Amino acid sequence: ExxxxxxxxxxSLSPGExxxxxxxxxxxVSSSYLAWYQQKTAQAPRLLIYGASSRATGIPxxxxxxxxxxxxxxxISRLEPEDFAVYYCQQYGSSPPVTFGGGTTVEIx
Amino acid sequence: QVQLQESGPGLVKSSQTLSLTCTVSGGSxxxxxxxxxxxxxxxxxxxxxxGRIYTSGSTNYNPSLKSRVxxxxxxxxxxxxxxxxxxxxxxxxxxxCARSQKYCSGGTCYVTHFDYWGQGTLVTVSS
Numbered sequence: 257e258x259x260x261x262x263x264x265x266x267x268s269l270s271p272g273e274x275x276x277x278x279x280x281x282x283x284x285v286s287s288s289y290l291a292w293y294q295q296k297t298a299q300a301p302r303l304l305i306y307g308a309s310s311r312a313t314g315i316p317x318x319x320x321x322x323x324x325x326x327x328x329x330x331x332i333s334r335l336e337p338e339d340f341a342v343y344y345c346q347q348y349g350s351s352p353p354v355t356f357g358g359g360t361t362v363e364i365x
Numbered sequence: 366q367v368q369l370q371e372s373g374p375g376l377v378k379s380s381q382t383l384s385l386t387c388t389v390s391g392g393s394x395x396x397x398x399x400x401x402x403x404x405x406x407x408x409x410x411x412x413x414x415x416g417r418i419y420t421s422g423s424t425n426y427n428p429s430l431k432s433r434v435x436x437x438x439x440x441x442x443x444x445x446x447x448x449x450x451x452x453x454x455x456x457x458x459x460x461x462c463a464r465s466q467k468y469c470s471g472g473t474c475y476v477t478h479f480d481y482w483g484q485g486t487l488v489t490v491s492s
Contacts, residue, residue, distance in 0.1 A: 257428075291478035300461055300482040301412065312480070344412055348465070348477055352425040354402070354414040 258283055258347050260357035268365040275332040277360045279345035284325045289349030292321055292330045295359075296341045304343075305330060332362075340364050367392040369462050369483035377456075379492045383449040387462030387483055388442070395420045395440045400465045400476045403436060403447045405458040406485075413458075417465070417476065418445055452490045459485040 259282040269275055279290065288308035293301035303312040305321035308328055318333040332339055345357040373385035387401070394401060402417040416426035418436045426434050435448040449456060463479040 286475075289475065289477065293479075300485050301479070302482075303478060303480050306478040306480075346412075346478065349475065352417075353427040353429075354417075354476075356412040356414070358411045 257353055258285065258355050260345050260347060260355055262343075262345060262357035262360045264360060265358075266361045266363060268363050269335055270365045271335050271337055273335050275330075275335055275339070275362055277330040277332075277343055277362075279323075279328040279330070279357050281326040281328070281347060285328075285347045286349030288324050288328075289347060290321075290323070290328050291346045291348065292319075293344045293346065294339075294341050295344065301344060335362070337364075367464065367481045369464065369481055371460060371462050371483045371486040373486060373488070375487055376489050376491055377452055379453055379490055380451055383447070383452050383456060383488055383490070385447045385460055385462075385486065385488070386444050387446070388444050389464075390443070394438060394443045394445060398467055400467060401438070401445045402463045402465060402479065404461045404463055404479070405456075406461070407455075407458045415447065415449075415460075419467075454490050454492065457488065457490045459487050461485045 261280045263278045290308045292305040295301040309321045320331045322329050342359045342361050344359050368390045370388045377383045400417045403415040416436050418424045418438050433450050438445040462483045464481040465479050466477045468475045468477050
């Protein structure tokens with residue numbers, strides 16, 4: 257099973273600032289099969305990025321994903337008020353089980 | 366637009382069986398292009414994948430839950446279901462159903478990210 261470790265646990269930033277979230281895998285993720293999701297309170301997760309760097313439909317271009325192998329990054333170039341939420345990475349390249357990282361909370365400073 | 370909707374009891378007694386159904390609208394659960402999963406999230410915690418099913422009825426389960434989980438599909442109703450037996454308080458969570466795509470390349474097929482999710486349903490296990 258691939259374990260995903262997200263850091264930091266909490267990121268305190270102001271609107272307009274840049275957010276950099278990390279996701280590290282315990283072993284290489286096949287073909288960059290890594291996704292990022294945003295979850296707001298009392299809502300289901302929303303797909304942001306798949307294939308490590310492809311934006312999902314309707315996702316603003318201030319969200320970008322990068323990385324390969326075991327190290328992946330989600331960057332939000334300029335935080336908007338609606339971007340303060342919890343973010344999860346997920347790998348799907350290996351055999352089951354599908355696994356998620358523990359999440360990074362982006363909070364208003 | 367594909368929509369998924371979970372339904373089922375919100376309260377289950379300890380040691381009994383949790384049963385949930387996910388109804389898919391706006392698309393066919395019989396499509397060969399998709400897998401259908403259950404995912405759960407205890408309050409204030411992260412996401413845990415429970416398992417998935419393909420239209421053929423083929424399933425994969427999280428090893429940590431495999432001995433207690435059954436996922437089934439009813440193509441006539443465009444639904445898939447979750448049964449989790451011998452529940453305890455640790456099974457109290459919001460349960461989501463979600464869709465992922467089947468992607469094949471070079472003779473190998475993969476199950477990809479979750480592109481559509483249900484709104485989630487809270488199941489509380491009581492003693």
